[in-house]
Amino acid sequence: MRTAKLITMGCKANQYDTQSMRETLQRNGYLLVDEKMSEQQTDLYLINTCTVTNVADQKARQAIRKAIRRHPNAKVLVTGCYAESDREAIEKIPGVTFVFGNREKADFQDYLDILHAETPASTEEVPYIPNPLLSIEPVQHDVIREHARFSKGVSDAGKRTRALIKVQDGCSAFCTYCIIPYVRGRMTSRPLNDITEEAHRIADSGIKEVVITGVHLGAYGMDTGRDKDIADILEHIHDIEGIERIRFSSIEPMYFPDTLGERMAALPKCMPHFHLPLQAGSDDVLRQMRRRYTTAEFAHLVENLRRVFGDDVGITTDIMVGFPGETDAHFEESCQFVEEIGFSQLHVFRYSPRKGTPAATYPNQVSPHVSAARSQTMIALGERLNTAFRERMLGKQKAVLIEASREGENNHLAGFTDNYLRVLVDVPESAINQIQRVTLGALEGDCIAAA
Numbered sequence: 353m354r355t356a357k358l359i360t361m362g363c364k365a366n367q368y369d370t371q372s373m374r375e376t377l378q379r380n381g382y383l384l385v386d387e388k389m390s391e392q393q394t395d396l397y398l399i400n401t402c403t404v405t406n407v408a409d410q411k412a413r414q415a416i417r418k419a420i421r422r423h424p425n426a427k428v429l430v431t432g433c434y435a436e437s438d439r440e441a442i443e444k445i446p447g448v449t450f451v452f453g454n455r456e457k458a459d460f461q462d463y464l465d466i467l468h469a470e471t472p473a474s475t476e477e478v479p480y481i482p483n484p485l486l487s488i489e490p491v492q493h494d495v496i497r498e499h500a501r502f503s504k505g506v507s508d509a510g511k512r513t514r515a516l517i518k519v520q521d522g523c524s525a526f527c528t529y530c531i532i533p534y535v536r537g538r539m540t541s542r543p544l545n546d547i548t549e550e551a552h553r554i555a556d557s558g559i560k561e562v563v564i565t566g567v568h569l570g571a572y573g574m575d576t577g578r579d580k581d582i583a584d585i586l587e588h589i590h591d592i593e594g595i596e597r598i599r600f601s602s603i604e605p606m607y608f609p610d611t612l613g614e615r616m617a618a619l620p621k622c623m624p625h626f627h628l629p630l631q632a633g634s635d636d637v638l639r640q641m642r643r644r645y646t647t648a649e650f651a652h653l654v655e656n657l658r659r660v661f662g663d664d665v666g667i668t669t670d671i672m673v674g675f676p677g678e679t680d681a682h683f684e685e686s687c688q689f690v691e692e693i694g695f696s697q698l699h700v701f702r703y704s705p706r707k708g709t710p711a712a713t714y715p716n717q718v719s720p721h722v723s724a725a726r727s728q729t730m731i732a733l734g735e736r737l738n739t740a741f742r743e744r745m746l747g748k749q750k751a752v753l754i755e756a757s758r759e760g761e762n763n764h765l766a767g768f769t770d771n772y773l774r775v776l777v778d779v780p781e782s783a784i785n786q787i788q789r790v791t792l793g794a795l796e797g798d799c800i801a802a803a
Contacts, residue, residue: 353381353382353383354380354381354382354383354395354396355382355383355384355385355392355394355395355396356377356382356383356384356385356394356395356396356397357384357385357386357394357396357397357419357423357426358373358374358377358384358397358398358399358400359397359398359400359415359419360400361400361401361402361408361411361412361415361432362400362401362402362403362404362408362432362433363402363404363565363567363601364516364563364565364601364602365518365536365565365566365567366400366402366432366433367516367565368506368516368517369400369431369432369457369518370398371506371516372457372460372505372506373398373400373431373457373460375506375507376461376464377396377398377464380461380464382395382396393423393425393426394423395425395426395427396426396427396429396467397419397423397426397427397428397429398429398431399412399415399416399419399428399429399430399431399432400431400432401415401430401431401432401433401434401435402432402433402434403432403433403434403436403437403438403531403535403706404530404531404532405701405704405706406704406705407704408434409434409437409438412430412432412434413441413442413445416428416430416442416445416448417445420445420446420447420448424447427450427467428447428448428449428450429449429450429451429452429463429467430442430448430450430451430452431451431452431454431456432453432454433531433536435451435452435453435454436453436454436534436535436536437531437534437535439451439453449467450463450467453535454521454535454536454537455537502518502521502540502542502546505517505546505549505550505553506550506553506554507553507554507557512559512755513560513561513753513754513755513756513767513784513785514559514561514562514563514597514599514753515554515559515561515562515563516562516563516565516601517547517550517551517554517562517563517589518542518566519541519542519547519564519565519566519569519572519582519585520539520540520542520566520567520569520571520572521536521537521540521542521566521567522536522537522538522540522567522568523536523538523539523567523568523571524538524539524568524571524574525539525568525571525604525606525642525644526642527631527641527642527643528640528641528642528709528710528711528714529641529672529675529703529705529706529709529711530706530709531706531708531709532567536567538575539567539568539571539574540575541572541573541574541575541576541580544580544584544585544588547585547588547589548588548589548592551588551589551592551595552592554595555593555594555595556594558594558785559594559595559785560594560595560596560597560753560787561595561596561597561599561753562589562595562597562598562599563599563600563601564582564585564586564589564598564599564600564601565600565601565602566601568604568607569582569600569601569602569603569604570582570603570604570605570606570607570608570609570612571604571607572585574607581609581612582603582609583609583611583612583615583616586598586615586616586619587615589621590619590621590622595621596621596753596787597621597623597753597770597787598619598621598622598623599622599623599625599772600625600626600627601627602627602628602629602670603626603627603628604628605628605629605630605645605649605650605653606643606644606645608628608653613656613657613660613661614660616660617660617661623770623771623772624661624662624664624665624666624770624771625665625666625667625668625770625771625772626665626666626667626668627668627669627670628650628653628654628667628668628669629669629670630650630669630671630689630693631670631671631672632671632672632675632678632682632686633671633685633686633687633688633689633690634647634678634683634685634686634689635647636677636682637675637677637678637682637686640675640676640677641675641711647689650693651689651692651693654667654693664745664748665771666696666697666741666771666773667693667694667695667696668695668696668697668698668699668772669690669695669698669699670698670699670700670701671686671698671699671700671701671730671734672700672701672702672703673700673701673702673703673723673726673727674702674703674718674720674722674723674726674727675703675711675718676703676711676715676716676717676718677714677715677716677718678703678718678726683726686730687729687730687733690730690733690734690737691733691737694737694740694741695734695737695738695741696737696738696741696742696771697734697737697738697741697772698730698731698734698737698738700727700731700734702723702724702726702727703718703723705717739795742773742795742800743795745769745771745773745792745800746792746793746794746795746800747792748791748792749789749790749791749792750769750770750771750773750775750789750792751769751770751787751788751789751790752767752768752769752775752777752787752788752789752790752802753767753768753787754767754777754779754783754784754785754786754787754788755767755768755784755785756784756785759774759776759799760796760797760801761796762776762778762801764777764778764779764801764802765777765778765781765783765784766799767788769792773792773799773800774798774799774800775790775792775799775800775802776796776800776801776802777790777802778802790802790803791803
């Protein structure tokens with residue numbers, strides 16, 4: 353039996369794509385091998401890369417070389433955003449068999465057919481195979497890319513208790529720092545009937561929670577005349593028997609539909625947690641980023657969500673520090689705004705110039721030591737806000753979906769509340785993939801121990 357190992361880097365959209373390709377491998381008779389079992393050789397190694405920062409590129413190259421070094425006889429396939437942005441550099445790495453971009457993930461079966469036909473008689477050296485299915489040129493940062501394409505979807509989430517459903521791909525916002533529109537294509541909505549059919553398959557597999565994911569969720573339907581929007585997806589999935597929880601992975605504030613909060617609140621299966629990427633708490637910096645909203649508009653959105661869902665709603669965000677031209681005053685504005693909003697969790701990123709994006713050529717680039725110091729300050733603020741939010745939840749009863757993961761000093765099973773707090777619960781293995789009502793007892797590291 354052929355064996356395969358997979359590694360996924362980056363966002364949930366990439367995680368979804370890997371799951372789809374995983375199922376294709378399984379249909380072709382591949383046995384999926386855990387990457388932690390590094391001593392076990394494999395026939396195929398698939399690396400789904402990210403390119404959101406220079407560090408992501410570096411990690412991708414390291415992962416590719418590590419796979420080739422540990423599995424010298426494997427066919428090494430590289431895909432994802434870094435494969436789009438710098439395909440030529442990857443092709444030059446000795447030992448790489450195939451490189452294909454995001455849009456070509458939908459052709460993964462064709463690539464397997466080619467690989468099986470091209471299997472060399474000797475496995476001492478696996479040659480690079482030029483991409484015969486390539487229908488687009490490598491990324492050109494001064495042009496708008498084609499629309500994204502979708503695979504046939506997934507059937508289940510394997511051993512997980514949550515399943516991802518990708519409902520759109522690509523982005524047409526073109527924030528000045530971001531390479532994603534160039535490597536994932538234009539904003540493209542997936543047909544609603546395909547989404548609901550996939551949700552039915554996932555429900556039939558026993559999965560209770562689905563996470564709606566994509567690159568620009570709030571823009572769903574914009575490319576099709578807004579005949580359907582993201583709330584229509586939620587309403588269709590909500591009626592599926594077996595699905596008990598529905599979440600968003602991340603939704604951009606600039607395209608958050610006006611009625612989305614109210615429509616979600618009318619659907620009990622929709623979880624009260626929103627990841628709203630702020631990026632900066634200074635209006636000057638937001639304008640330079642081309643984010644298309646002000647801090648006042650962002651604050652109004654959060655205020656409305658808290659009005660609709662109550663103060664327990666989880667509001668998490670991404671914050672970028674060190675954007676070109678960000679002064680000490682701008683950074684202080686961001687800190688004050690983050691404090692005022694009172695996020696339940698922050699993901700802090702240092703600005704990384706991406707070749708071909710406007711911000712990479714901006715003057716007044718912030719020095720690395722300044723951005724590093726700002727990052728530490730913002731991380732500390734985020735930790736303080738996260739602790740305060742979790743402390744407010746102590747003593748409350750929350751529903752927790754139990755996962756097959758043991759954590760904490762007592763090695764208890766873990767799961768998430770509706771507002772996305774990690775909870776440790778002393779329950780037997782039979783509780784895995786069940787929703788338990790627990791009282792939140794005490795903080796334990798990054799988690800909360802059930803009483």
